[in-house]
Amino acid sequence: MGMLVAGLLGGVFWFRAPVLFVTDAPFNTLYGLRRTGIKRLETSIRMLRQLKPVLIGDNAGPDMVSFAVEEAHASPYGVLFPYRYYEGAERYVAQFPQVPVFILGGRNRDPEVAGAIFVGTDAQLDLYRAGICAGIMARQKTQEDGEGSTLQGEVLFFQSEGISTEYREAFSIGLREQGFTKEPQYLNINQDYADIHNISCVVIQGRASSFLERNLEIPVILFSWVDPDLTSSAVKLVFDDSPWAVVKKTVAMIPGRQGEVVPSEWVIPGQRIGNKEVLGRLKKALPGSML
Secondary structure (H helix, E strand, O other): OOOHHHHHHHHHHHHOEEEEEEHHHHHHHHHHHHHHHHHHHHHHHHHOOOOOEEEEEOOOOOOHHHHHHHHHOOOOEEEEEEEEHHHHHHHHHHOOOOOOOEEEEEEEOOOOOOOOOEEEHHHHHHHHHHHHHHHHHHHHHHHHOOOOOOOOEEEEEEEEEOOHHHHHHHHHHHHOOOOOOOOOOOEOOOOOOHHHHHHEEEEEOOOOOOHOOOOOOOOOOEEEEEEEEOOOOOOEEEEOOOOHHHHHHHHOOOOOOOOOOEOOEEOOOOOOOHHHHHHHHHHHOOOOOOO
16 A cells, blocks of 8 residues: 555656756856755655756857757746846746746846746845844854953954845844844955954855955854855854745745745754854744754
8 A cells, every 4th residue: 555655656746747947057066966956856855746957058048048948848837947047037938928937036136027926035034034143143252252241242244235224224133132232344245354353243145255264263154055064164154045945935836826035044054053052042043944
């Protein structure tokens, strides 16, 4: 009986129309090949149908992207396009309006492709949660430095793009909820900061390689698509706002074709936070995410 059920489930899995996920080799390498495989398997099992990658060449134009998706399956359950391929999504949806098409936009604005559904990252919620976590880490860093419970250090926020007033306020609210009343310092991703002895926590949204290469013992919260296991030991928490981070929730939207904003997933690499109390407080601040 058990083998029969397993056989039926296997048949359902392999013969149902797949969900197609447009991707490319550079992104898979950045995200991590093993990590990509795990994500694909988890999502396929959850929806009892294949999540089938459609590998696109580095220089493929919109027409070639659309053609590659068409060749991958004649009638997929749905197609997920990362934002960088939204022009290919526009070509595809014009030819196949009956197929649910989603554009995974991250923090980008909706390109308003007729017939496609935009799924963005809930940046405001992400920054609020990052503020809470930065406050938790800043308090711990201050205590380790022998300054009691007084939060006297600085919280630095390195950014590759400007952050709106609304998003900055969300981050500050999270900090204040942890007793950190000083305003964080917002710096350009390439900007240097000399007074390293007065930093309690650093948040990085972009590639601040020059800061990470200094190997400072300062806790770092990183917004990145990169495989967390390949990051510096200073990185204690990674917010993953990549297309893979929203795939599971996007697939659940397919029957109703309803877009929304989705919070990033998160991961604490390895055993980089040894303090169980701090680890527990971070988990509490990040409900419904990934460890």
